[in-house]
Amino acid sequence: MSETVPAPRNRRRRNSLTLEEILDGAERVAAAGIATLTIRAVATELESSPMALYRYVSTKDELVDALLNRILGRMEEPQESGNWIEDLGVFARNHRDVLNRHQWAVPALFTHPVPGPNALPIGEWALRILGRGGITGDAAVATFSGILSLNYGWASFVVARVGGAGKSLAEDLVNPAVAQAFPLTASVARPMSSYGSSEHYELVLAQLLAGVESRQARSTGAGG
């Protein structure tokens, strides 16, 4: 009752909202940290209203899913060289890159698993490469999930590091009692500062690939 003055309406034109636009806006908002991604914030970003979005997205989780699916779609397809194990490395790096380029998305990827159809080609690429190396079936699935796991976990460390962790570790080690209780940890304080770096990643990836290759060679040698 009281004073429902019409107020200067600035209603938007019909059809002015699309799912793409919403995702664009959501991504812009999320870039400042996934925690800032709220329906209201996206609406503000789009100069719309919260409920307007619900015409295109039935729930916030669905929006996040769509957003994650979108960024997974930006993974670059690994090009074939003659060397399957090298290609597997390219695959791994390309996947890691996509996570690296969208760090805000990493925490969400853990709560919103397998976001959508854009995850399919990723598996397909990996299986193709592995197949060229003679790795199929369970071994292929396991190897594939191993690489993805490594990247997911790694990405979470990178994000955590940027987010301000690791600092606490450094602080702990300043305490002499702590340093004495954990001498080995204290002794790697310097390498620890490269924790999550590309150099370390390359080192780990090289280890994993060496293992994949050697075990494949062994099983092929033994099996036939």
Added chain:
Amino acid sequence: MSETVPAPRNRRRRNSLTLEEILDGAERVAAAGIATLTIRAVATELESSPMALYRYVSTKDELVDALLNRILGRMEEPQESGNWIEDLGVFARNHRDVLNRHQWAVPALFTHPVPGPNALPIGEWALRILGRGGITGDAAVATFSGILSLNYGWASFVVARVGGAGKSLAEDLVNPAVAQAFPLTASVARPMSSYGSSEHYELVLAQLLAGVESRQARSTGAGG
């Protein structure tokens, strides 16, 4: 005004609340899914009131940190055998087990990195084992973070799988068009059902360890 009847007070005895009790309660609540872990829920679980908890924990995040630190403290220390690379495997499995036993904690671990002091011995154990294998400095830190990354990522897949994902993948592949577009993925539909299984984990771990060992052997051989 109206009816602020005193109501049957059941005030709690002094000292009846401790941080340990709060963490116990929080863990019981969280067991039903991290999303159900709210200050109010923990208070109800403890038959207390929300604000009472704030005497012991200054923020919800702090409570979560403490909780995660607590479960990290439950990782079993890997016992030394004569074989360092085997011990590294035990380390990895023990770490994985702790995540497996507290699946509800996994999503939180990604948003609350390096929860507390209980993380320190874990690193120390790993560095000791790696040192026995002659791996130190950057290589040790990288290898260590590689194993943790693998476990974190793997755990997130396991949780996701239980949470109901993977089902969507299976459904997608029922669609003949999808199956045709991603033939390799379709062809591993069966192995995919063991996605995240212990068998697959052992396979990946064996690969990683083989790589760690071989590369270490090589660098030692070349270096001296």
Added chain:
DNA sequence: ATGGTTTGTGTACGTTGTACGTTACGCCTA
């Protein structure tokens, strides 16, 4: 008993996701 310190509580505010019913745009028909 008295006063101070510690522990528990009630109320309340701001923010979130979103259910529900209403408004008004802009095309389609007459």
Added chain:
DNA sequence: TAGGCGTAACGTACAACGTACACAAACCAT
């Protein structure tokens, strides 16, 4: 040109959340 109607956009409202703040009750030392 007038009217009607489907649908996009909106406003309001609610429950649940974290937690600030002021206060009350229990305890201890005197």
